[in-house]
Amino acid sequence: MDRINYAQDIVKPLNMVTGPNGEVQISGFIHKIRVMSGFSFVILRVNGSLVQCVMNESMGQELQDHVIEGNTVSIEGQLRKEERAPHGFEIEIHALHVLSKSAEHPPIVINRKNMSLSLDTNLNYRSISLRHPKEAAIFKIQEGIVRGFRDFLHKNHFTEVRTPKIVFAGAEGGANIFKLNYFEQEVFLAQSPQFYKQALVGVYDRVFEVGPVYRAEKHNTSRHLNEYTSLDFEMGYIHDFTDIMKMEVGFLKYMFELLKEEYADQIKLLDVDIPHVDSIPALKFLEVKKIIEEKYQRIPTDYDDLDPEEEQLICDYVKQEYGSEFVFVTHFPSDKRPFYAQDDPNSPQFTLSFDLLFRGLEVTTGGQRIHDYHDQIYKMRQKGMNVDDFESYLMSHKYGIPPHGGLGAGLERLTMKLLKLPNIRQACFYPRDMNRVTP
Amino acid sequence: MDRINYAQDIVKPLNMVTGPNGEVQISGFIHKIRVMSGFSFVILRVNGSLVQCVMNESMGQELQDHVIEGNTVSIEGQLRKEERAPHGFEIEIHALHVLSKSAEHPPIVINRKNMSLSLDTNLNYRSISLRHPKEAAIFKIQEGIVRGFRDFLHKNHFTEVRTPKIVFAGAEGGANIFKLNYFEQEVFLAQSPQFYKQALVGVYDRVFEVGPVYRAEKHNTSRHLNEYTSLDFEMGYIHDFTDIMKMEVGFLKYMFELLKEEYADQIKLLDVDIPHVDSIPALKFLEVKKIIEEKYQRIPTDYDDLDPEEEQLICDYVKQEYGSEFVFVTHFPSDKRPFYAQDDPNSPQFTLSFDLLFRGLEVTTGGQRIHDYHDQIYKMRQKGMNVDDFESYLMSHKYGIPPHGGLGAGLERLTMKLLKLPNIRQACFYPRDMNRVTP
Incomplete structure (x- = not known):
């Protein structure tokens, strides 16, 4: 027999679990990847909002192969100020674990500023379009x-x-x-x-x-x-x-x-x-x-x-x-x-x-x-x-x-x-x- | 043209509008009347709970004729401590206005301590039995x-x-x-x-x-x-x-x-x-x-x-x-x-x-x-x-x-x-x- 208790650690890391020096753990969808010179922006989607993360090339190819839009991941990293990022901060990725994989790229594009879909298409793919x-x-x-x-x-x-x-x-x-x-x-x-x-x-x-x-x-x-x-x-x-x-x-x-x-x-x-x-x-x-x-x-x-x-x-x-x-x-x-x-x-x-x-x-x-x-x-x-x-x-x-x-x-x-x-x-x-x- | 504004005076007089010296205004159903010697208890039903009021014979027959179980009334009166009453207080009635009248006595008794109804009867008269x-x-x-x-x-x-x-x-x-x-x-x-x-x-x-x-x-x-x-x-x-x-x-x-x-x-x-x-x-x-x-x-x-x-x-x-x-x-x-x-x-x-x-x-x-x-x-x-x-x-x-x-x-x-x-x-x-x- 086990005993089940409400545990504070299941309270959502939406607003992120942070350590005293800005250590961060966060989980979310890989919403968008923007490959830059020497690093990539990995934009996470967390509870409907976007969080900017930065992944350096030094993290290795094997890991980067799993960083695919539509997968969900958990990230450990370091928080830092970045005024150009959505909430005024970004996260430097130190470790990344893939939690689930998408099987295909979606037929509609949900990671641009606007979807520009017809209403019918939006509604036909409703469970996906709502992710925008x-x-x-x-x-x-x-x-x-x-x-x-x-x-x-x-x-x-x-x-x-x-x-x-x-x-x-x-x-x-x-x-x-x-x-x-x-x-x-x-x-x-x-x-x-x-x-x-x-x-x-x-x-x-x-x-x-x-x-x-x-x-x-x-x-x-x-x-x-x-x-x-x-x-x-x-x-x-x-x-x-x-x-x-x-x-x-x-x-x-x-x-x-x-x-x-x-x-x-x-x-x-x-x-x-x-x-x-x-x-x-x-x-x-x-x-x-x-x-x-x-x-x-x-x-x-x-x-x-x-x-x-x-x-x-x-x-x-x-x-x-x-x-x-x-x-x-x-x-x-x-x-x-x-x-x-x-x-x-x-x-x-x-x-x-x-x-x-x-x-x-x-x-x-x-x-x-x-x-x-x-x-x-x-x-x-x-x-x-x-x-x-x-x-x-x-x-x-x-x-x-x-x-x-x-x-x-x-x-x-x-x-x-x-x-x-x-x-x-x-x-x-x-x-x-x-x-x-x-x- | 009128202008409609939210007004504090429509906030429910459930817990009663009281003046500085215990003057009270309250509205509710006449749930039960108990005629005593020289006065009557008028039990009001307010937001599902009971409030004990006291009406003296001196209030006149005409008014008392309208004090019938099932009618709704608004009461002005005086609050006083009474430990035997439901919430530790009762209201002495000074004025009473009938707001609506019931047309008949209900077929089920909702003003005793327990209804003692069969489930079917309770459900057949649901809108009334819920008033208990x-x-x-x-x-x-x-x-x-x-x-x-x-x-x-x-x-x-x-x-x-x-x-x-x-x-x-x-x-x-x-x-x-x-x-x-x-x-x-x-x-x-x-x-x-x-x-x-x-x-x-x-x-x-x-x-x-x-x-x-x-x-x-x-x-x-x-x-x-x-x-x-x-x-x-x-x-x-x-x-x-x-x-x-x-x-x-x-x-x-x-x-x-x-x-x-x-x-x-x-x-x-x-x-x-x-x-x-x-x-x-x-x-x-x-x-x-x-x-x-x-x-x-x-x-x-x-x-x-x-x-x-x-x-x-x-x-x-x-x-x-x-x-x-x-x-x-x-x-x-x-x-x-x-x-x-x-x-x-x-x-x-x-x-x-x-x-x-x-x-x-x-x-x-x-x-x-x-x-x-x-x-x-x-x-x-x-x-x-x-x-x-x-x-x-x-x-x-x-x-x-x-x-x-x-x-x-x-x-x-x-x-x-x-x-x-x-x-x-x-x-x-x-x-x-x-x-x-x-x-």
Whole structure:
């Protein structure tokens, strides 16, 4: 019998194990070799970043034969200052051990400054293209967004929950839902955690979830994925629906600060333009339509929703007028919002709901929900729904639930707009669309 | 146009907004009313916990008519010490506003010390039964387990990733996989993030994911769910497979400390027996079989795997002999482990793999993976697999990947065993089994 204990020596030598006089041990991929006169630069890739090492010819041919791009190695050496190197230092190699060998040169070039691949090629070789430091940096920043969301909500007394993705009925309704054969029963993949997060407000007052959601939408655009990550929260005891927007502003501020503090290398590498968020302007849906008509001479064709061009125009307008890259659009028409949306008591054809737009794109939908059982039944009947189908959803309302509301934000959309990526697929590790379920 | 800002006043009055002389504002569910002589106890339920308030008869009948179990209210009052109350204090009610009303009394009683419901009834009324403080406490502790996993790995330089749940091929193979109709194509729900997390070791060296996984297993037992949450990590540059076990020991220690520090109320309420983890004993698979045969006179019927009774017996043995409630079983037979498991070079019929057992149940499976392309191809052919089906999986191996390994732990199993719950369904918000897809 052995005994296994947590050992400090398995803590990653990412930031390297160094001795008192700059002795270094480090492991990584051989990312790039540049042969110079009398020595070679061996650029290691460690945790998605590059580290410059120097190998002298005197190390012998046998060893140098194994120093091949794509192999992984462990290096012992001496740290020294070098301002022209990626982190201001380089490592003189004293000993090198090959840990693993690549079998072939990759079909795509991941060790130049930019990959310059078509999106399709990038995605076909996704597990390799992600090794490019600029691709790796995208998802480090995405990690920061998720951490910011969770940490901020935790500090604000939200409880983290996990809700089922296999469901008996879709929360958003409509045709955009994937069907699944579940032990001879037809069930669905969840379009959102909506019903569950509302129910869990009855348990913890404030809840959040970060998880996958599924939309069987049959359009291939640069801003839709069929499987995406939703940042959801739901909060009880709200005074009105602006509490939800206030919480989102708090999250954004907190998250951008976290990125600046802990993801500075990636921000620099990708030249990320972190928006300034202090307060965010809020315009009513009808105001937005009016502004677009007046300022841009564009007659609305649809008074139920905003189309992508209108989203772009109102963002341009707000940026110019108020200096904000975010804008809340509030009071969307009841006809277009789901049955659980609370209507505005002052003008019931509009809801106490909002979208958040960021750099021309909707990144969040939220609002106050109906909490009164009779009000909810009434609105469902008004919408022609069969109340009996929603018995378990209505349980919360029937046995009491506080005034509440919440939102869902698309992680990939937030990432895409923050990094100004042209296509949402670039903001997803392994995107799923109508034509792609691999790799 | 309005401007929306994050406001400190929406930070939860969970722990109450108090004035300098003990004035209090608090909102919550009316959980229970106990009418006494001249006054009533009004027990509020706030964020899953109970707060004792006192309402005097002098407050008037009209108000008291609205003080009904299931309604939500906001209270203004005076805090005072009361050692017999849940948190050592109570609130004398000065003003009370009803925020929402319940339409009916619930069909299950959630305001007694214990619910004493059958599991089926508990699950049928899940959104209501979860409101019982003991049920709510289970998932607060589960939140702590997840936080412990993420925080510990983040401190150890792991990157958080998200991998697709809609996949073209299952990682574990076999019949236990759900099929999905995806735009006229047959695809599957992921059984584990295995292939993806291995590939992402090529990007970030160390990665983890907390997400749902799907097993279409056709048995209804007390320890299986068809949708569960997997705590997964994968780490590169390991010296050998014990590095993975060391990391798990570190996670467990860290997580139990976090629970003791931040979830003390729930630990007390549920009388949780937090195990002591210093080092964890590790026994080889064959040693385990031998111990069970010799100590318990139980002749093994299967030399490929451990059955549930053997898991229980070896845990009893290790508890008695070494005082540990955890035990690693290592070196499982190659025949029963997946094609990506690294064989032991000293005895290739066994793998460099392990299970972690906790109080009689397997809660983790892990091991070192094959990293060499040719070795992987060889083993796949040996197992009669079609190598061409795994082209995108093998890309990582072909173009180089460091020595690596990882594990997957079942969140609900860990929770179940930690809390000594008799059925895994009690450790899942909304469990899914062969017969249950609602609520």
